[in-house]
Amino acid sequence: MSKNKLKTEKPENKKPKGAAPNPDVLKKDKEPEVKVKELVKDERTHKVMGVFFLLLSVYCFIAFTSYLFTWEDDQDKVFRYSTQELLIGDVKVDNLLGRLGAYVSHNFFFNGVGVAAYLFCYFFFIIGVNFIVGRRVFRVWRNVKYILFGLLFVSMTLAFLAGGFDFPWGGALGNALNKWTSGFVGKTGTALLLLVAGFSWLIWKFNFDFKWPEKKVKPPKPAPVAPPVTPLAAAAAAVTPAAATPPPVKEADRKNGLREDSGVMVIPPAAEEDLDEFSPMELVEREEITVIPSHVPHVPPVVPPAPILNEPEEEEEEGEELMLELKELPEMEEGEDEDPGPLLYIEETPAEEVAPTPKKKNAPQEVAFEIKPTFQDEEEEVEEVAAVRPVVPADPYDPSLDLRDYQYPTLDLLENHNADKVIVQDTSELEKNKNQIIDTLKNYDISIQKISATVGPTVTLYEIVPAAGVRISRIKNLEDDIALSLSALGIRIIAPIPGKGTIGIEVPNVKKTIVSLKNMLASEKFQSSTMDLPIAIGKKIDNENFIADLAKMPHLLMAGATGQGKSVGINTLLVSLLYKKHPSQLKFVLVDPKKVELSLYKLIEKHFLAKLPGEDDAIITDTKKVIHTLNALCIEMDLRYDLLKEAGTRNIREYNNKFTQRRLNPLKGHRYLPFIVLVVDEFADLIMTAGKEVEMPIARLAQLARAVGIHLIIATQRPSVNIITGTIKANFPARVAFKVSSKIDSRTILDIGGAEQLIGQGDMLVSFNGELVRLQCAFVDTPEVENVAEFIGNQKGYPDAFLLPEYVDDKDSDGKELTLADRDPLFEEAAQVIVQTQQGSTSLLQRRMKLGYNRAGRLMDQLEAASIVGPNMGSKARDVLVKTDAELQEILNNLL
Numbered sequence: 001m002s003k004n005k006l007k008t009e010k011p012e013n014k015k016p017k018g019a020a021p022n023p024d025v026l027k028k029d030k031e032p033e034v035k036v037k038e039l040v041k042d043e044r045t046h047k048v049m050g051v052f053f054l055l056l057s058v059y060c061f062i063a064f065t066s067y068l069f070t071w072e073d074d075q076d077k078v079f080r081y082s083t084q085e086l087l088i089g090d091v092k093v094d095n096l097l098g099r100l101g102a103y104v105s106h107n108f109f110f111n112g113v114g115v116a117a118y119l120f121c122y123f124f125f126i127i128g129v130n131f132i133v134g135r136r137v138f139r140v141w142r143n144v145k146y147i148l149f150g151l152l153f154v155s156m157t158l159a160f161l162a163g164g165f166d167f168p169w170g171g172a173l174g175n176a177l178n179k180w181t182s183g184f185v186g187k188t189g190t191a192l193l194l195l196v197a198g199f200s201w202l203i204w205k206f207n208f209d210f211k212w213p214e215k216k217v218k219p220p221k222p223a224p225v226a227p228p229v230t231p232l233a234a235a236a237a238a239v240t241p242a243a244a245t246p247p248p249v250k251e252a253d254r255k256n257g258l259r260e261d262s263g264v265m266v267i268p269p270a271a272e273e274d275l276d277e278f279s280p281m282e283l284v285e286r287e288e289i290t291v292i293p294s295h296v297p298h299v300p301p302v303v304p305p306a307p308i309l310n311e312p313e314e315e316e317e318e319g320e321e322l323m324l325e326l327k328e329l330p331e332m333e334e335g336e337d338e339d340p341g342p343l344l345y346i347e348e349t350p351a352e353e354v355a356p357t358p359k360k361k362n363a364p365q366e367v368a369f370e371i372k373p374t375f376q377d378e379e380e381e382v383e384e385v386a387a388v389r390p391v392v393p394a395d396p397y398d399p400s401l402d403l404r405d406y407q408y409p410t411l412d413l414l415e416n417h418n419a420d421k422v423i424v425q426d427t428s429e430l431e432k433n434k435n436q437i438i439d440t441l442k443n444y445d446i447s448i449q450k451i452s453a454t455v456g457p458t459v460t461l462y463e464i465v466p467a468a469g470v471r472i473s474r475i476k477n478l479e480d481d482i483a484l485s486l487s488a489l490g491i492r493i494i495a496p497i498p499g500k501g502t503i504g505i506e507v508p509n510v511k512k513t514i515v516s517l518k519n520m521l522a523s524e525k526f527q528s529s530t531m532d533l534p535i536a537i538g539k540k541i542d543n544e545n546f547i548a549d550l551a552k553m554p555h556l557l558m559a560g561a562t563g564q565g566k567s568v569g570i571n572t573l574l575v576s577l578l579y580k581k582h583p584s585q586l587k588f589v590l591v592d593p594k595k596v597e598l599s600l601y602k603l604i605e606k607h608f609l610a611k612l613p614g615e616d617d618a619i620i621t622d623t624k625k626v627i628h629t630l631n632a633l634c635i636e637m638d639l640r641y642d643l644l645k646e647a648g649t650r651n652i653r654e655y656n657n658k659f660t661q662r663r664l665n666p667l668k669g670h671r672y673l674p675f676i677v678l679v680v681d682e683f684a685d686l687i688m689t690a691g692k693e694v695e696m697p698i699a700r701l702a703q704l705a706r707a708v709g710i711h712l713i714i715a716t717q718r719p720s721v722n723i724i725t726g727t728i729k730a731n732f733p734a735r736v737a738f739k740v741s742s743k744i745d746s747r748t749i750l751d752i753g754g755a756e757q758l759i760g761q762g763d764m765l766v767s768f769n770g771e772l773v774r775l776q777c778a779f780v781d782t783p784e785v786e787n788v789a790e791f792i793g794n795q796k797g798y799p800d801a802f803l804l805p806e807y808v809d810d811k812d813s814d815g816k817e818l819t820l821a822d823r824d825p826l827f828e829e830a831a832q833v834i835v836q837t838q839q840g841s842t843s844l845l846q847r848r849m850k851l852g853y854n855r856a857g858r859l860m861d862q863l864e865a866a867s868i869v870g871p872n873m874g875s876k877a878r879d880v881l882v883k884t885d886a887e888l889q890e891i892l893n894n895l896l
């Protein structure tokens with residue numbers, strides 16, 4: 001019914017208003033052009049061509065083979081009769097394919113290329129297959145090159161070898177080539193030429209490995225242990241990460257794509273021939289095949305140690321050699337060459353003082369050295385050291401050494417969830433959906449040229465190429481009507497698919513596949529990722545793993561109605577990070593107003609969690625404490641910026657590099673900075689209870705914290721505009737939407753509709769880098785998270801969680817008189833810092849004691865009240881009025 005109605009409306013559709021020209025006239029003008037084009041492009045034409053070439057190939061094959069047996073008799077007849085007589089007349093031949101067969105074979109063999117004529121059968125075959133299948137199963141141009149070479153080489157070789165026979169082995173071409181070459185370079189030359197050509201082709205094709213058997217080299221003896229090894233040097237040697245060196249990959253395994261160290265099957269890149277082109281109704285089932293090992297050993301990232309002494313390999317002057325070492329010293333600021341760990345300093349004693357040794361070239365060991373451990377917090381020693389020539393410290397600083405035995409969680413802690421490796425979609429379902437789509441579009445008078453299907457874990461994407469002349473905007477306008485007509489739940493129309501000019505219709509699969517996090521973490525992409533904070537989010541429709549770097553995102557906003565997969569999504573992100581990061585490199589700040597969602601992570605408090613000083617629980621559930629924690633994070637951010645500025649670095653990566661190279665002085669407050677990831681499970685709840693007090697620090701962190709390694713993951717059930725305000729949104733370029741309840745919610749979170757049409761259970765849209773991608777979120781169940789948390793929690797951790805700077809709420813202390821009775825608990829410590837360093841600087845207190853500006857300022861006022869420092873002098877540091885510890889102790893005793 002609607003069909004007829006719509007068809008009668010057609011002219012109106014084309015030209016809605018105004019004095020339109022007669023549509024029939026216009027149509028007639030355009031029709032022929034469109035038809036020829038369509039005919040050429042039409043897949044049926046291609047199929048017909050395919051059948052033709054395949055039959056041609058078979059025909060030639062039969063004719064040629066028959067010719068091998070009947071050539072003697074048939075050749076006579078071909079010679080005797082003219083072409084016309086032969087083809088039209090009544091001549092009897094023996095070839096299985098009659099006169100035409102005899103004629104064609106004779107011309108291909110005798111007048112052509114001899115036995116090499118079979119290469120033509122092959123050529124027709126590949127053309128036929130390509131046409132019939134509708135894609136380049138065989139690469140035509142490459143094959144043409146091989147065939148041309150084959151024609152020349154085979155015909156000439158056969159003519160050369162079998163020149164005396166009657167049978168046209170090499171055909172006219174082979175004979176001619178052979179004749180000319182033999183005349184030019186002689187018989188022997190021709191033979192050599194053919195051998196060279198033959199071998200060249202074989203080498204080119206198979207790339208043989210010509211290996212000369214290698215001389216057996218004795219393994220070098222282990223270097224003798226240096227006689228005066230201090231305990232310190234021994235400790236440094238123990239750091240050498242022998243275990244960290246990945247085991248060598250066996251040659252055979254490498255060829256097979258099996259990486260021994262990870263147990264991960266790496267799929268070799270698809271052969272060129274396999275590359276597909278867009279084809280009618282093709283089924284795309286691409287799956288990253290991974291062999292999931294029961295145990296994937298992880299190797300903590302340990303930087304290989306630098307040699308203690310660089311012994312030059314080439315001949316060099318002795319003096320120059322020492323110069324070389326000195327040149328290698330890192331550029332340090334004055335007095336910055338100390339760091340807290342024990343260092344190796346090499347004291348050079350003039351050779352003649354130790355023993356008179358004759359000067360020799362290339363004998364560095366003969367310069368007398370004494371290796372002395374020094375500890376920098378002992379001041380006299382530091383001074384002593386300043387007098388000697390320090391050498392580059394032996395090893396780069398390795399932050400993971402505090403927990404050097406830490407084992408990364410293994411994959412056997414996770415479940416497979418029966419996630420099928422290959423997604424098998426019922427072909428009848430595909431066919432049914434395809435026909436329904438075609439029929440529905442026909443109802444709206446939209447004809448299509450091609451349709452292809454890509455089966456994903458939860459939905460199948462039908463990609464449509466509209467027929468020539470159909471405007472995509474028309475389909476876009478009809479989006480809702482088409483969705484209604486298809487009447488399947490969760491249909492999403494993408495018109496057009498960005499960058500493709502095709503239209504996508506996503507239809508939910510009847511049988512959905514769970515994407516297990518285990519599979520994703522076992523994938524080569526994740527295992528070999530070098531991202532700072534790799535997160536395995538889920539699988540795209542084409543089954544490609546979507547793994548992103550949270551550090552680049554740099555923050556993530558997640559929304560979704562209740563029960564659609566948000567908590568699973570957060571667990572997925574957290575577990576991915578736990579599988580890739582050492583506790584020294586990453587800390588989580590977990591905010592869980594719902595109190596139960598993140599409680600599992602309590603077990604890893606001493607490894608991966610950060611908390612406020614003095615707090616019992618690292619997982620924050622109370623709104624007041626959330627405000628304190630967020631402000632503490634802001635202080636940490638400011639402190640980190642100060643450190644970055646002092647170090648002359650722009651971001652956490654550069655800073656940590658400089659620190660691990662021991663180019664930053666920990667006595668000046670420098671430290672290794674772990675990444676901090678703040679996770680808020682229910683943001684709406686926080687905004688409802690604390691409003692601006694929460695929004696402001698979140699917005700500040702979102703705006704500034706990326707460079708100093710603080711990243712935010714904020715989740716909310718209610719993505720309404722009063723919760724996700726403009727300020728928040730502007731600073732969260734990466735957003736994730738699970739199914740939401742309305743189009744408005746979808747717009748709030750993604751700036752576009754679509755999330756309301758998702759089908760739940762981890763079906764999600766990710767807006768990142770200006771692209772909108774539909775993913776099936778990787779699934780990790782609560783018991784799995786528990787396993788991972790237990791595995792980590794049972795290992796030795798730090799004494800406490802990572803402590804954030806203390807934050808004192810101005811409201812708590814404002815209005816109070818600054819009396820000595822109200823002294824800050826850190827008063828004594830602050831006084832000691834000031835007296836020991838003799839610097840009355842507030843920022844020094846901030847850095848040394850990890851305090852916020854307000855608290856450090858208050859402490860300074862209290863120190864002033866106690867006459868330990870002088871009054872504020874603007875930008876200059878205050879005078880320190882107490883010069884010695886004894887003096888300070890007396891003042892402190894009097895204050896009690």
Ligand SMILES: Nc1ncnc2c1ncn2[C@@H]1O[C@H](COP(=O)(O)OP(=O)(O)OP(=O)(O)O)[C@@H](O)[C@H]1O
Nearest residue numbers: 561562563564565566567568569761762777778779
């Ligand atoms: N990626 C996924 N794959 C398969 N099933 C999933 C996935 N994510 C979630 N589910 C299913 O959906 C259920 C609800 O998920 P989840 O608890 O994460 O929802 P939620 O959005 O956090 O809900 P709430 O806001 O009420 O906590 C899960 O128990 C699971 O059965």
